[in-house]
Amino acid sequence: MTDLHDIRYVRIGTDRLDESVEFATRILGLELVERNSQAAYLRGDDRDHNVCYVKGAGTGHVVGFEMASSGLLDLAATELEQAGYRVRHGSAAQCEQRRVMDMVQFEDPTGNCIELVARPAASGVRYFPSRDAGITSFSHVGLRTTDAATDETFWTQQLGAKVSDWIGDAALLRIDGVHHKVALFTSQVAGVHHVNFQVREVDDIMRSWYWLCEQGVRIAFGPGRHATSGARFLYFYGPDDMIYEYSCGVRIFTEEEERVHVPRQFPREATSYCTWGSKPDIAEFRAAEAAAAGDASNVG
Numbered sequence: 001m002t003d004l005h006d007i008r009y010v011r012i013g014t015d016r017l018d019e020s021v022e023f024a025t026r027i028l029g030l031e032l033v034e035r036n037s038q039a040a041y042l043r044g045d046d047r048d049h050n051v052c053y054v055k056g057a058g059t060g061h062v063v064g065f066e067m068a069s070s071g072l073l074d075l076a077a078t079e080l081e082q083a084g085y086r087v088r089h090g091s092a093a094q095c096e097q098r099r100v101m102d103m104v105q106f107e108d109p110t111g112n113c114i115e116l117v118a119r120p121a122a123s124g125v126r127y128f129p130s131r132d133a134g135i136t137s138f139s140h141v142g143l144r145t146t147d148a149a150t151d152e153t154f155w156t157q158q159l160g161a162k163v164s165d166w167i168g169d170a171a172l173l174r175i176d177g178v179h180h181k182v183a184l185f186t187s188q189v190a191g192v193h194h195v196n197f198q199v200r201e202v203d204d205i206m207r208s209w210y211w212l213c214e215q216g217v218r219i220a221f222g223p224g225r226h227a228t229s230g231a232r233f234l235y236f237y238g239p240d241d242m243i244y245e246y247s248c249g250v251r252i253f254t255e256e257e258e259r260v261h262v263p264r265q266f267p268r269e270a271t272s273y274c275t276w277g278s279k280p281d282i283a284e285f286r287a288a289e290a291a292a293a294g295d296a297s298n299v300g
């Protein structure tokens, strides 16, 4: 069984490379590590990079996960191929673009592009952002799913993730002691829904909330508290309507808790997403509400 070591990066194709870099550095609080004509590499922790904006929206979204060794990467690739998935092995140029020694690429059942990598570049230089948002690490992605049950089976059976909780039929998936590194997010299309950075404390979230509002940044959800991971959160929109999430206090399981944890089933309703009563400004939530209202008016 594949054992994902950690989430490593997201790659976001964009026709607004300059604007994305400006937003990520001036607003979000990432550090620009490298910029060339085709891509920009940024980070919110001491790793080489966590976010790479790639020129051309057609490039789409990619989520990269680190494997603990090249041997385990090869094993994972073989298992995926045996299960009928089309696995593309990364060329030298693709490995170089990702700053890794080895990589493979495939799609989950929804069509999200996933990469497994080995020996990603480490950095001897510590994270030094241009805005102090209190970011401590890149932590998870919200990943769109058009069929939550099928994607959950793929992530758990094929990639070794475990369900921490469900909201409706969408699973929050962990690959280590952190409550989730992938939050499946029900949608009509594939793609990364949001990119999460942990911040140090709730003060950072509230400070950013006031500041982002002053800057005219569109808030997507929050400030609030997730019922599932217990994290306090704030979501906001960047270029291309990509959503970024700051959160703090995500549940970390001890080894014993992790071993015995039974996933909880939360209903797909507002209090499962936010225990404080914040209302999301997010298309998929609006669509779900409209569908529910339509269903309710048909009852009887």
Ligand SMILES: CC(C)c1ccc(C(=O)O)c(O)c1O
Residues within 6 Å of the ligand: 142, 172, 183, 184, 185, 226, 227, 228, 229, 230, 231, 245, 247, 250, 273
């Ligand atoms: C709104 C999404 C799917 C979501 C739900 C719950 C948590 C959490 O428990 O921390 C998230 O981080 C989310 O992004």
Ligand SMILES: [Fe+2]
Residues within 6 Å of the ligand: 140, 141, 142, 183, 194, 196, 245
């Ligand atoms: Fe999230």
